[in-house]
Amino acid sequence: MKSPGNPSDPKPDHRELGRALGIYATDPLVGSGLPLWLPAGSVIRTELEQLARDIARGDGCVGVHTPVLGKRALFEKSGHWAKFADDMFPAMALGDEATADQLVLRPANCPHHAMVYASRAHSYRELPIRLNELAPMFRAERSGVVTGLTRVRQISLDDTHVFCRPDQVGDEVASALRSALHAQDVLGMPVDYVRLSLRDDGPGYLGDPALWAEATSALRQAAATVGLRERGLPLVEAPGEAAFYGPKLDLQVRGGAEETIATVQIDFVQPERFDLRYDGADGESHLVVMIHRGTVGSMERVTAALLERYDGRMPLWLNPVQLRVLPVSDKADPVARDFTDSLIARGLRAELDPEGSLGARIRRSRERRDYAFAVIGAAEIRDGSVQVTDPFTGWRGALPRERAVAILTEAYAERSAPAWPPCAE
Numbered sequence: 001m002k003s004p005g006n007p008s009d010p011k012p013d014h015r016e017l018g019r020a021l022g023i024y025a026t027d028p029l030v031g032s033g034l035p036l037w038l039p040a041g042s043v044i045r046t047e048l049e050q051l052a053r054d055i056a057r058g059d060g061c062v063g064v065h066t067p068v069l070g071k072r073a074l075f076e077k078s079g080h081w082a083k084f085a086d087d088m089f090p091a092m093a094l095g096d097e098a099t100a101d102q103l104v105l106r107p108a109n110c111p112h113h114a115m116v117y118a119s120r121a122h123s124y125r126e127l128p129i130r131l132n133e134l135a136p137m138f139r140a141e142r143s144g145v146v147t148g149l150t151r152v153r154q155i156s157l158d159d160t161h162v163f164c165r166p167d168q169v170g171d172e173v174a175s176a177l178r179s180a181l182h183a184q185d186v187l188g189m190p191v192d193y194v195r196l197s198l199r200d201d202g203p204g205y206l207g208d209p210a211l212w213a214e215a216t217s218a219l220r221q222a223a224a225t226v227g228l229r230e231r232g233l234p235l236v237e238a239p240g241e242a243a244f245y246g247p248k249l250d251l252q253v254r255g256g257a258e259e260t261i262a263t264v265q266i267d268f269v270q271p272e273r274f275d276l277r278y279d280g281a282d283g284e285s286h287l288v289v290m291i292h293r294g295t296v297g298s299m300e301r302v303t304a305a306l307l308e309r310y311d312g313r314m315p316l317w318l319n320p321v322q323l324r325v326l327p328v329s330d331k332a333d334p335v336a337r338d339f340t341d342s343l344i345a346r347g348l349r350a351e352l353d354p355e356g357s358l359g360a361r362i363r364r365s366r367e368r369r370d371y372a373f374a375v376i377g378a379a380e381i382r383d384g385s386v387q388v389t390d391p392f393t394g395w396r397g398a399l400p401r402e403r404a405v406a407i408l409t410e411a412y413a414e415r416s417a418p419a420w421p422p423c424a425e
């Protein structure tokens, strides 16, 4: 692994970083495309899941948990079986051959969420209903194409489905787009442009073209409401990139291979196929509109992208070790231990490293891509201070230990960089 920050270094590779930093492992016995999240990776993933949950709750989403398996008939009804059977794991027959249920690992979470909506009747007054789940879904990728965290067989997606009236579509789409952009801001991941993914003349698109046109204009309207132009984000139309059930807005990054990191999709097809309805103000029953929104993205993909963007040194709130505490001598050990405990008591991830020469421990901390490290020697014991080095922002200085705890606690709570005092050293 290269030392961080050297501009002549080649672009970091998340697979190399993932191995060196203990983020994830793979094992042929488990199978390719099935990464094992190690403790450091699990910290990152838990933080990402919390961000996804916070944003979803802030937008009025409620949580659900649904199974990763479903009957083949469920996906036949949704249209996934016809479109994606080749990318799905083979169906499992359960029970007597004649009466067996064919169960499949889900290729998408939408049908399960549709069934949650369908589990009771709804009035127009209670819409929109927004269901959020950090949900695993599956792709039967061939062994030859799976790689690292970017092409995997189990994808853990921050997935929300909104069920709303037609007059609510505009607001819902705008809110979803705003939150997707906000999530990427918090992650520090620049978005290159927003793609309006449309149908072309090809076969395979389901639903009434008039509804497609309506949905497309709602998406255009939302892009204008959110102020993409003011953010310097172009809106690029892409015929042939729509989902089979409707048009969508995709947040795109151009990196090595261009990819979609978040998405908002309007869907008139699933409500029709599953007969998802609400009782209207007019006393009639109406089909609901479904909106698919992916805000933070898939845990695997976003972790890979973050590792590469930050060369493994994650921002404070994501970093597995937020502060490494280094006592200079045996005499400083108890003070360093107390300081570490006070950080842990505030919910911070701090670790004490008392073994070896100070130079070697500092090197090790930098190599491990800890967020920051703190040195405590004789002078620091005397005046209750600590020497902090924050390689992420380049800040270095001494400050009272309590102040350091307060600054780190506040930055962690806000998912921001620590506000170190201006007069360092």
Ligand SMILES: [Zn+2]
Residues within 6 Å of the ligand: 108, 109, 110, 161, 292, 293
């Ligand atoms: Zn969906």
